[in-house]
Amino acid sequence: MNYGFATQLGSGVYSVAGRTVQVYRLPFSYSARDENERGWGLVVTFPVTLGFYDFRASDVIEEGIPDDLETASLVPGVEFRLPAGKRWLLKPYARAGVVTESSDSANAYVFGVGLRSIADFPAKGFGLAWGNGLDYSRVAPSGTGDDDLLSFETSLEARHALGLAVRRHELDYGLYGALSLYFDDPQFPLREDSDGSVDDQYEIGFTFGAKEPARIWKIPVPRVGFGYRFGDEISAVRFVIGTPVASLTR
Numbered sequence: 001m002n003y004g005f006a007t008q009l010g011s012g013v014y015s016v017a018g019r020t021v022q023v024y025r026l027p028f029s030y031s032a033r034d035e036n037e038r039g040w041g042l043v044v045t046f047p048v049t050l051g052f053y054d055f056r057a058s059d060v061i062e063e064g065i066p067d068d069l070e071t072a073s074l075v076p077g078v079e080f081r082l083p084a085g086k087r088w089l090l091k092p093y094a095r096a097g098v099v100t101e102s103s104d105s106a107n108a109y110v111f112g113v114g115l116r117s118i119a120d121f122p123a124k125g126f127g128l129a130w131g132n133g134l135d136y137s138r139v140a141p142s143g144t145g146d147d148d149l150l151s152f153e154t155s156l157e158a159r160h161a162l163g164l165a166v167r168r169h170e171l172d173y174g175l176y177g178a179l180s181l182y183f184d185d186p187q188f189p190l191r192e193d194s195d196g197s198v199d200d201q202y203e204i205g206f207t208f209g210a211k212e213p214a215r216i217w218k219i220p221v222p223r224v225g226f227g228y229r230f231g232d233e234i235s236a237v238r239f240v241i242g243t244p245v246a247s248l249t250r
Contacts, residue, residue, distance in 0.1 A: 004099050004108050004139035005149050006049045007075040010246065014051070021071055023051040029079075035089070041081030045095065049073045073099035075110050088119040089250070099139070108141040118250060127159045127172075131247030150183040153247045161211065169210040174223070178203045178245045180231075201231035207240055 003014040006023040014021050026048045035041030051071030077095025084090050095112045114135035121128050131154070138148040155178035162171045182199040205227025214221045222242040229236045243249045 002139060002147060003049075003051055003071050003101070004073075004110055004141070004147070005137055006051070006099075007047050007073060007095070007097070007110060008112055008135055008137045008149065008151075011049075019053055021051040021053050023049050023071065025049045035081040035083055040083070043079040043081065044076070045079055045093070046074060046076040049099070071099065071101050073097060073110065075099075075112070077112070084117075087121050089117065091116040091118075108139050110137065110139050112137040116247060116249070118248065123158075125160060129157045129159075129248055131155045131157075131245070131249075133247040152181045152183070153245060154179050155245050155247045157244075157248055159211070166210075167214075167216075169212070169214045171209065172211045174207045174225070174244075176203075176205055176207070176227075176244050176248065178247065180245075199232055201229060201234060203227050203229040203238075203245065205238070205240060205244055207244055 003021050003023055006012070006014060006025055011023060011025045014023055027045070028047060029043050029045045031041070031043050033040070033042040049072065053070045075095050075097030077093055077097075079091055079093040082090040082092070092115045093113065095110075097110050099108045099110055101107075112135065114133060116131070116133040116135075118129060118131045121130075133153045134151075135153075136148065136150050138146055140146045155176060157174050157176040159172045159174040162173060164171045180201045180203075182201075205225055207223040207225030209223030210221060223240070225240040225244065227238040227240050227244055229238060
């Protein structure tokens with residue numbers, strides 16, 4: 001996919017101008033209003049993405065941090081948090097910003113809207129979470145035509161306590177599965193065999209970590225795990241840090 005969609009899709013390997021760029025997404029945000037105290041909540045988001053051509057994370061060990069930054073983006077937005085019952089949270093959002101590519105001095109504007117939801121409920125000793133997300137993004141590069149992407153994701157996670165605790169933080173494990181549907185193939189780059197059909201991808205995996213958000217010296221400690229993603233022309237093993245898929249984000 002084109003690197004302009006990295007804000008929606010997250011860290012990964014993308015294409016720009018026929019070259020491969022590895023993108024890292026930093027999901028900065030600020031909670032301006034707490035829904036648990038005031039009925040509805042508001043989060044201001046300002047995700048930053050940084051991209052490097054022909055770069056591998058293992059290169060840092062031998063060559064250090066790259067000197068040149070090839071792509072970058074800042075796409076601020078707002079997310080409303082609307083409780084729809086005791087266990088169901090709706091999260092409509094909107095965002096807009098700019099992405100840049102250094103070699104051609106090219107800019108592109110990014111717009112996005114969507115609706116995500118997550119519901120939590122217990123079931124025979126397990127804590128279940130059902131997440132859904134409908135996301136639309138549009139990239140408007142300077143000098144070329146616009147490109148858009150519509151996707152839907154649904155996921156289910158089951159967590160169970162391990163009966164262990166570290167520094168008074170109870171530990172648990174989670175098993176999850178997710179289905180992602182992409183309704184509109186991006187045009188940059190466009191696969192030669194693309195026929196406009198819906199692309200589907202699946203993922204299963206597990207995570208391990210603290211039952212409630214934990215911090216060590218005020219530093220958040222994320223969950224970790226592994227996932228396997230598969231679908232049309234894709235087969236990948238993921239090392240998961242944090243929430244395994246976007247629709248399970250609280």
